[in-house]
Amino acid sequence: MTRLRDVRLIPLMAGPLIGLLAVMETRLDDFxxxxxxxxxxxxVLLGAGVVLAAWYPLAGTIVAAVCLPVPVVVFGxxxxxxxxxxxxxxxVAWAGWREPPRRSALAFGVAGVSFVSxxxxxxxxxxxxFFIPAILLPGWCMGLLARRSGERAAKLAExxxxxxxxxxxxxQAAVAQERTRIAREVHDAVxxxxxxxxxxxxxxxxxxAGRPAEQEIVxxxxxxxxxxxxxxxxxxxxxxxxxxxxxxxxxxxLARVGELISDVRAAGLKVTLEAPxxxxxxxxxxxxxxxxxxxxxxxxxxxxxxxxxxxxTIDYSDRALTLEVRNEPGRQAPxxxxxxxxxxxxxxxxxxxxxxxxxxxxDGGFAVRxxxxxxxxx
Numbered sequence: 001m002t003r004l005r006d007v008r009l010i011p012l013m014a015g016p017l018i019g020l021l022a023v024m025e026t027r028l029d030d031f032x033x034x035x036x037x038x039x040x041x042x043x044v045l046l047g048a049g050v051v052l053a054a055w056y057p058l059a060g061t062i063v064a065a066v067c068l069p070v071p072v073v074v075f076g077x078x079x080x081x082x083x084x085x086x087x088x089x090x091x092v093a094w095a096g097w098r099e100p101p102r103r104s105a106l107a108f109g110v111a112g113v114s115f116v117s118x119x120x121x122x123x124x125x126x127x128x129x130f131f132i133p134a135i136l137l138p139g140w141c142m143g144l145l146a147r148r149s150g151e152r153a154a155k156l157a158e159x160x161x162x163x164x165x166x167x168x169x170x171x172q173a174a175v176a177q178e179r180t181r182i183a184r185e186v187h188d189a190v191x192x193x194x195x196x197x198x199x200x201x202x203x204x205x206x207x208x209a210g211r212p213a214e215q216e217i218v219x220x221x222x223x224x225x226x227x228x229x230x231x232x233x234x235x236x237x238x239x240x241x242x243x244x245x246x247x248x249x250x251x252x253x254l255a256r257v258g259e260l261i262s263d264v265r266a267a268g269l270k271v272t273l274e275a276p277x278x279x280x281x282x283x284x285x286x287x288x289x290x291x292x293x294x295x296x297x298x299x300x301x302x303x304x305x306x307x308x309x310x311x312x313t314i315d316y317s318d319r320a321l322t323l324e325v326r327n328e329p330g331r332q333a334p335x336x337x338x339x340x341x342x343x344x345x346x347x348x349x350x351x352x353x354x355x356x357x358x359x360x361x362x363d364g365g366f367a368v369r370x371x372x373x374x375x376x377x378x
Contacts, residue, residue, distance in 0.1 A: 007098075011054040014090055019047030021083035042071045046087045053091050057098040061091045061107035065114035072118045085132075088115065089139040096143020097150075108140040171343055178344035182351060185252070185288050198225035252291040254279050254314065260291070261312065264298045268307040271298070275314035282321065286372050289348045290323055293356075297325035297368040300341040305330025305366065321372040329364035345370070 022043020045067040053060025068084055088111050095107035115132040201222040208215040261273050282290070294312065301310050310327040342358055345368070349356050354372045361367050 008054040011050050011060070011091070011094055014087075015047040015049075015051035015054075017047075018050055018083055018087040018090070019044040021086065022046065025083050042067045043083050043087075045070075046084055050087055050091050050094075053094055053098075057091075057095040058103050058107050061095045062110050064088060064091050065107075065111045068114045069118040085115075085135065089136060092136055093139035093143040093146075096140045097146045098143075101144060101147075104140065104143060108136060112136055174343050175347055178347045182289075182348060185292075186285060186351075190285070194225055198222055201225060252295075253287050254282065254291055254294075255287075257291070257294065257312075257314070260295060260298070264302070267302060269298065269302055270307065270309045272309070272311045273314075274311065276316060279314070280316055283375060286321070286352050286374065289352050289354070290321055290370070290372055293345050293348055293368075293370050294323055294325065296341050296345055297323075297370075300368075301325065301327045301330075301366075303341075308365075319374050319376070321374060323370045323372070324367065326361065326367040327365050330366075342368075 023040045026040040026043070046064045049060045049062075049064030049067060051060070052063055064087060068088070092104075092108050092111050096104040098104075099107065112133050115136070201218055205215055205218040205222060208218060257273070257275065257279075261271050264271055294314075298310070298312070301308070305327050308328045308330040310325065313322075313324040313326075315322045342356075345358075346356050348354075349370060349372070352372055354370060357367075357369045359367065
């Protein structure tokens, strides 16, 4: 809601203006006659009540209302001035905005009784008994509507803040979960490579049986390799989830992309694969990452667009692997900057210094394009 300090400027400016209008009205309108002085003094006091309402809406409304019958009852004025009516409508509306409904209803009632009593004292027509409440009621209702709108806006702001916080927490949780999954898979790939190196060193050590100095060096390297594998199992392997009796799943690889495409086709997705018949050998971590990115992209198509025609394009060059998943328009498209699937893909690509571009296509479809640089040393 608007800051209270700024809101208070409304009655602070309206009060002096109402007092000025009361003075001008009694000076320029012969209707008030000899009671003009008492009438404009009451109008000035009414303006003071409006100013008081800046801090105390109910008290200010009551003070302003009490000023109305004074010139009529005490000094015999012929009636209530137009400036007084404007002031009372304004202060009743202000009370309806700033006070709870029950308190503002009290302010509305006091203002109405004050107006009616002034009209009766001035012996005005019966019409005034209906006209005066009729002009005060819309002002009070406008104040109530403004209060309700402000409360609703405050609740919406709180809800938006809560949703932003929840979305941020979910995104962080998705990142943490994806990093844990990456850590498991990196453990598998690196531990496998180090184990192979250790076995090769063991074979080399046996071939150097007649050269003790070189054999000792190779034996030290072999022990270091075994120690590295054990340390990795202790530090990273704890993240793995073991299930007794479960057979280990095949290592994810683009060499098994045909199986992945078959699985998503069985789920109802119409996929067209454009890829070389014999993919080149890739670094294990890069191969694993590319497979997971492709898997996540196809899962996103099913989740967001539904069973729509989709094209998967895999292209290899000397120094990069490019992967594209493009689907035709469906139910909806994921936002380019949001979604846990895209967060996970970006995390994986950051690990291999890759890049990801995702967005809505001109025809309404959605495309995910990933580039994986291949190390020069491979």
